[in-house]
Amino acid sequence: MHSVAVLAFDGISPFHLSIPGLVFGRIGTSTAASAPYRVHTCAETPGIVCTPGDFELYVRHGLDTLAAADTVVVPSWRPDLEPTPEVRDAVRTAHDRGARVVGLCLGAFAIASTGLADGREITTHWSAAARLSAAFPAVRVRADRLWTDLGDLVTSAGVAAALDCCLHLVRSDHGSRMATELARTLVLAPYRGGSQAQYIPVAVPDDTDDDPIEHAMVWARGHLSEPIDLDGWARTALMSRRTFTRRFRERTGSSPQQWLLQQRVDRARLLLESTDDTMDRVAADAGLGTAVNLRHHFHRTLGLSPAAHRAAFKNN
Incomplete structure (x- = not known):
């Protein structure tokens, strides 16, 4: 059972605090009992934690929870x-022991303060x-991505991007099938790549029809196994190639070719996990x-070979 420690603090956004428990622990869903993660919320001083709303939260666990965690999550922060x-030392100690450290949204501020991101992105x-x-000049900050995954250090943009991350x-831990089933339960998009833009310049129409x-x-x-040329693809949208390319980038934040390649790599990942083909x-x-x-x-997208990916999931 993978242990996740979520750090709360005075002024924490209840929404951001709930994200790790919802995704990792499936808290409040019908599949919570089968969640492969054990999630604990902790604070520097156990007890009452204030929120920006008209209510408070009671947190039972202290920073010692980080000592046993496989993943440490800082869900947002106050800049x-x-x-x-004590907080910085607890996070650094967990990281040095081998824990994965995750900063969601403004949680990047707390992560950067530990020095773990110096010289990194x-x-x-x-x-x-x-x-x-400006506050941490030794850190390379990305404002054009949904998340950055360095393996031991993972950071994301805000709100919906934290769910995506x-x-x-x-x-990454349990394969595409589990993630897709969980996304379906949470009524989320099954996949948005980390390199996708944080915001879409043109709003999505209210009626997707x-x-x-x-x-x-x-x-x-539905046609990933077939050759898809850009001109033919544009015709399915009743557009010229140029208009389709522009509208696609406005809609998704990426080019049609980049999006299509990501879909194909993700399909390959699912096939490697679920078949012996x-x-x-x-x-x-x-x-x-x-x-x-x-x-x-x-390898270019995920950083490992297809054979290594398949072997990792056969050994899970």
């Missing part, structure tokens, strides 16, 4: 609040990126053509 030496909410960069960690880009995305997911068959069914292409794109 004007300097973490105490982290993500936070776009509106706070300049302030974070936690789902990404479930996918009137959204030709959404129709084109659904069509592409050969690499050539997985590549063909995912629309990546050959095993050589599969290995290239899989």
